[in-house]
Amino acid sequence: MIRVGLTGGIASGKSTVSALLAEHGAVVIDADLIAREVVARGTPGLEAVVAEFGADLLTADGDLDRPAMGRLVFGDPDARRRLESIIHPLVHRRSAELEAEAADSAVVVHDIPLLAEGGRAGSFDAVVVVDVPTEVQVARMVADRGWSREDAEARIAAQATREERLAIATHVVDNTGTLEELRRRVAGLHDELAGRA
Incomplete structure (x- = not known):
């Protein structure tokens, strides 16, 4: 098993990367979903x-x-x-309960939006950061979510900085291109992680 922390700033595309990893067979443990459940x-x-x-x-x-x-x-x-x-x-x-249920050979991805803020990066075998420039985050929130620029910037400011996230990364997934480019990057990432598992 390889334990992977997955993070990224708001509107970086972390959820898309998480879903693509799941398509490749990774066991995804989504902290946001669990936070709603509890x-x-x-x-x-x-x-x-x-x-x-x-x-x-x-x-x-x-x-x-x-x-x-x-x-x-x-x-x-x-x-x-x-x-x-x-x-x-x-x-x-x-x-921890969900991870214990995973197979020994699994790629277990902990999808944690605030991983950099929580100081738990060192507890994973690998840390994947989905990265886009701040301006791309703002543009996506304005276009896709209908937020004002001020609201988008305030939400970004409340999270770790891009530099703080990159500082904990063992793997960086650039998500400034097309969905097809992202699919290729994630496929290669999964192959590498599965090889280590």
């Missing part, structure tokens, strides 16, 4: 979030109001740390 309605994770932040963060149906939670923690580092102290241990535990 605070789903009826979970101990959601109960802990409500105990910490209050029931105002629930929708009428009893689900976590993700936009409201985002507004609360986005500009408040202390609130974000408190939320992360609840969610991160639950995500780590579930990720």
Whole structure:
């Protein structure tokens, strides 16, 4: 087995690379999906979030109001740390369970958007960073997501810098070209990682 950390800034194409690696047979463990699972309605994770932040963060149906939670923690580092102290241990535990189920020869890809920020890069056999220039990130968020330039730049500023991500990389996937070029790059990357597994 080879344990791979996959990361990239917002609108870098990390999710596309993750999906392409899965097409090649990699076991993808998506931290964002797990983070949603661990605070789903009826979970101990959601109960802990409500105990910490209050029931105002629930929708009428009893689900976590993700936009409201985002507004609360986005500009408040202390609130974000408190939320992360609840969610991160639950995500780590579930990720470890999924990894334990993978075959010995598997390429196990941990898709972690904030890998550079979390200081866990050293726990992987390889770290893949999907990279595009900041201006490309902004252009994609404006064109594809309908964000304002200011909102896009603020979200980028809240993440690790491009340089900080590249500093933890053992492999860099340039995603400034076409989807076909990206497919070729990811195929070569998977072959290399599978050879090491």
